[in-house]
Amino acid sequence: MAHIREPSHDPLKAWKLIVFQTEKSGDIFSLLMKTLAICLIASISLFVFFSTLSSQSRWLLQCPECDGVIGYSGDKSELHHHISGEEYEKTNISHIIFGIGGSAKTWKDRRHYSELWWKPNITRGFVWLDEKPAEYEPWPEKSPPFQVSEDSSRFKYTNPYGTRSAVRIARIVSESFRLGLENVRWFVMGDDDTVFFPENLVSVLSKYDHRQMYYIGGNSESVEQDVIHWYSMAFGGGGLAISYPLAAELVRVLDACIDRYSSLYGSDQRIQACLSEIGVPLTKELGFHQVDIRGDPYGLLAAHPVAPLVSLHHLDYVKPLFPNGTQLESLRSLISAYRVDPGRTLQQSFCYDLKRNWSVSVAWGYTAQIYPWLLTAKELETPLQTFQTWKSWSNEPFAFNTRPLSPDPCERPIIYFLDRVQEVGAGETLSSYKRFVAEPVKDCDRADYISAFLQTVNVSATNMEPHEWKKAPRRQCCEIMNGTDGDDGAVQIQIRRCNLQESVTPP
Ligand SMILES: *[C@@H]1O[C@H](CO)[C@@H](O)[C@H](O)[C@H]1NC(C)=O
Ligand SMILES: *[C@@H]1O[C@H](CO)[C@@H](O)[C@H](O)[C@H]1NC(C)=O
Ligand SMILES: *[C@@H]1O[C@H](CO)[C@@H](O)[C@H](O)[C@H]1NC(C)=O
Ligand SMILES: *[C@@H]1O[C@H](CO)[C@@H](O)[C@H](O)[C@H]1NC(C)=O
Ligand SMILES: *[C@@H]1O[C@H](CO)[C@@H](O)[C@H](O)[C@H]1NC(C)=O
Ligand SMILES: *[C@@H]1O[C@H](CO)[C@@H](O)[C@H](O)[C@H]1NC(C)=O
Numbered sequence: 001m002a003h004i005r006e007p008s009h010d011p012l013k014a015w016k017l018i019v020f021q022t023e024k025s026g027d028i029f030s031l032l033m034k035t036l037a038i039c040l041i042a043s044i045s046l047f048v049f050f051s052t053l054s055s056q057s058r059w060l061l062q063c064p065e066c067d068g069v070i071g072y073s074g075d076k077s078e079l080h081h082h083i084s085g086e087e088y089e090k091t092n093i094s095h096i097i098f099g100i101g102g103s104a105k106t107w108k109d110r111r112h113y114s115e116l117w118w119k120p121n122i123t124r125g126f127v128w129l130d131e132k133p134a135e136y137e138p139w140p141e142k143s144p145p146f147q148v149s150e151d152s153s154r155f156k157y158t159n160p161y162g163t164r165s166a167v168r169i170a171r172i173v174s175e176s177f178r179l180g181l182e183n184v185r186w187f188v189m190g191d192d193d194t195v196f197f198p199e200n201l202v203s204v205l206s207k208y209d210h211r212q213m214y215y216i217g218g219n220s221e222s223v224e225q226d227v228i229h230w231y232s233m234a235f236g237g238g239g240l241a242i243s244y245p246l247a248a249e250l251v252r253v254l255d256a257c258i259d260r261y262s263s264l265y266g267s268d269q270r271i272q273a274c275l276s277e278i279g280v281p282l283t284k285e286l287g288f289h290q291v292d293i294r295g296d297p298y299g300l301l302a303a304h305p306v307a308p309l310v311s312l313h314h315l316d317y318v319k320p321l322f323p324n325g326t327q328l329e330s331l332r333s334l335i336s337a338y339r340v341d342p343g344r345t346l347q348q349s350f351c352y353d354l355k356r357n358w359s360v361s362v363a364w365g366y367t368a369q370i371y372p373w374l375l376t377a378k379e380l381e382t383p384l385q386t387f388q389t390w391k392s393w394s395n396e397p398f399a400f401n402t403r404p405l406s407p408d409p410c411e412r413p414i415i416y417f418l419d420r421v422q423e424v425g426a427g428e429t430l431s432s433y434k435r436f437v438a439e440p441v442k443d444c445d446r447a448d449y450i451s452a453f454l455q456t457v458n459v460s461a462t463n464m465e466p467h468e469w470k471k472a473p474r475r476q477c478c479e480i481m482n483g484t485d486g487d488d489g490a491v492q493i494q495i496r497r498c499n500l501q502e503s504v505t506p507p
Contacts, residue, residue, distance in 0.1 A: 063083035091206035093198055093426040097184035098125030099176045100144060101169035101267065102192040104133040110192035115142045116331055117196045127192065128172045130165065147371030150175060156262035167258055167265035173242060174251040185210035187247050190239040193313060195331060200308035203466040204285050207239055213246035213280050222389040223397040225292045229269055232282050236268030238290035238315035249278050254305060279393040290391035297321065304346035306473040324418050326438055337365030340429050343464030349478035349495045350380045350504045362478060362493060365421065368433040368457040369413035372448035377504040379403060410444035412495045416457045433457040434438045454489055477502055
């Protein structure tokens with residue numbers, strides 16, 4: 001297994017690694033002594049330095065580097081990191097191996113989802129099939145390459161209502177690991193109907209040190225699902241990420257573990273159960289979306305959490321994202337915006353037009369809403385409940401708060417959908433949102449509504465830098481430009497970082 005470690009491209013780093021490994025196999029004790037000696041010298045010189053400063057500056061008599069070494073737990077890459085003080089290179093798309101759970105018979109119905117985000121020769125990984133596909137000769141160029149899973153019929157599966165493909169799909173992580181591909185930091189599992197947003201996945205994963213053991217993903221939106229399948233589980237359709245060292249541990253226990261948990265339903269439950277034996281909990285990231293809901297996902301997507309959009313799932317089971325197209329057309333529209341500004345996609349901003357008493361919410365790249373009255377930010381960031389729960393099609397409960405969508409058209413927002421997005425100048429975008437209605441509905445005929453119906457919402461924004469998402473999250477602000485007359489038929493909105501002492505506060 002050691003040969004699959006990420007090789008070093010930096011000759012200096014490689015040299016250090018060799019020196020280090022020689023030292024380690026030679027004499028751990030002398031290495032520790034050397035490190036302690038270095039720390040001691042550093043401590044003394046720091047002490048002398050700080051003693052000359054004001055007596056008010058307090059510092060602890062210890063060397064900052066010592067902690068990691070003295071508390072050395074046996075992870076050699078960690079030790080290496082501390083000794084050299086060297087940062088690893090930024091995580092990029094090439095460090096991720098995708099493992100998509102598919103089947104030969106359904107690939108033709110599902111492949112369009114993977115083909116939306118898969119980038120041949122850039123994204124790495126495979127769709128894992130139950131058998132060699134008879135239909136495709138050659139295999140579609142835009143699909144991820146396939147592998148045929150090992151036979152898993154020897155494993156126990158005793159769940160009365162699931163299917164035993166869960167065992168095969170749980171083992172994708174170990175089969176991917178055993179391929180021994182180079183330069184792997186993360187294994188990311190998904191379903192054949194998961195749509196990943198790879199740039200955002202990279203910006204989320206690059207927040208974490210891949211040399212440590214991480215299990216990252218999200219829950220179900222429906223409480224009934226979280227109760228049955230576990231809150232502490234990353235739902236597989238939303239996608240889950242396992243760092244390389246954790247995958248190495250998981251592979252060791254997985255097969256025996258699968259038999260121990262034969263009564264569980266899904267592959268994702270098996271993975272969680274085995275990870276709980278290792279003791280690694282789920283790190284939740286809010287951009288992974290299992291989409292365990294029924295009906296219209298609009299309310300959920302129009303109030304996305306302040307986190308990058310990483311995945312969408314179950315898109316065959318909900319209404320199209322845009323009311324005037326198929327689901328596939330809808331995804332293409334969303335992705336056309338995503339390509340221009342991945343990090344901003346679906347991010348909400350709120351502003352008030354105080355001359356008209358309007359509240360405006362923009363979910364960038366997807367939709368805008370105008371309310372001809374003033375709502376609080378707390379209301380605006382709460383999803384409108386346009387959907388039901390997954391299993392029982394109930395109105396509650398969800399793993400987040402919702403607000404009702406009134407049947408009275410005079411209490412609903414006026415909704416606009418992305419029409420187009422264009423780049424204007426370097427790193428600037430103009431996106432416009434238009435009102436269109438799929439089915440004829442009764443509109444509110446109050447004057448304030450009628451004046452808003454006529455509007456296009458034009459939004460300008462600067463591109464969200466990926467490093468924005470390494471900072472503490474904060475919703476960005478917006479302002480309505482050229483105020484108020486609306487004679488030009490467009491509401492002009494500028495999204496920007498909030499200023500100091502700025503908040504979305506109604507008068
Ligand atoms: C990703 O990072 C590796 C270093 O680990 C580098 O060699 C490679 O060129 C990078 N790839 C891309 C696509 O940026
Ligand atoms: C991917 O790489 C292979 C081999 O390097 C090449 O034959 C193929 O044309 C490439 N595909 C695309 C879509 O770039
Ligand atoms: C906006 O609301 C405030 C407070 O409710 C009210 O005083 C004002 O007249 C309203 N303005 C318009 C243009 O409706
Ligand atoms: C839906 O309507 C919008 C706005 O008019 C338009 O840009 C988009 O192309 C339409 N989509 C389809 C699939 O017709
Ligand atoms: C509208 O705003 C633009 C820039 O935001 C400004 O240059 C222009 O003068 C404004 N027009 C009016 C009529 O206020
Ligand atoms: C709004 O944006 C569209 C392009 O997306 C543009 O054609 C239109 O002129 C803009 N409207 C105004 C008033 O700027």
